[in-house]
Amino acid sequence: MSVKRKSTTDAVEILHQRFFKGQPERLKALEEARADDEVARKIFELRKKAGLTQAQLAKMIGTTASVISRLEDADYEGHSLAMLRRIAAALDKRVEIRFVPVRRSA
Amino acid sequence: MSVKRKSTTDAVEILHQRFFKGQPERLKALEEARADDEVARKIFELRKKAGLTQAQLAKMIGTTASVISRLEDADYEGHSLAMLRRIAAALDKRVEIRFVPVRRSA
DNA sequence: TAGTCTATTCGCAAATTTGCGATGTGGCAA
């Protein structure tokens, strides 16, 4: 996510063009990318609502601003539960994971 | 989780003795351990409901049985979103992450 | 313009997770 170069909204549009208009075999990749984007956006929103800069949040969880920036990058795929929990803990939240059924299309 | 040596229930009891009766400073560690236990159990239940053995699920996501066993271990802390998604995808599910508020006690 | 603040990106080392075979155990059936 960003203030300039690559907004989350843009990322979604780019993804749409890149995958949706392409072959349907790539739908799985789309879903994964979307899920990453979702996590990135959630972290971003959580931080914003808390009124923190990346550097401030970073300090709270014992890391640096560039790490937070990476986590909020819509293209980043390396999220770990451990990291999500560190962020959640700093913001008085807890991470809830659910496996929800997905409609199997034809 | 297991069929013999270390049941999930036992793990919870052990955790209780190890942390709860100990110093309150370790409450954070408790929460983390519990969250891991929760993920482990969810994977276990998902697999069971699908009527699969560890080896079968492993094959579906392109890994081996020992890996699944490790993921279902209540003490394992290394869950990644990528792995959860691989499992979810194999079982026609998707992973939903939520940051839920936690009551800040005195 | 210079200075400051916020955020992105790069590069590489360190830490962590994953892959996977080998080994051991318990349950169950022949």
Place this chain on the structure above:
DNA sequence: TTGCCACATCGCAAATTTGCGAATAGACTA
């Protein structure tokens, strides 16, 4: 008992994530 099957655990290499400083850029203000 012997032979499987399902699972747990160990050990180590390979892959991935994290840590973090440095460089870059846009926005804003003095």
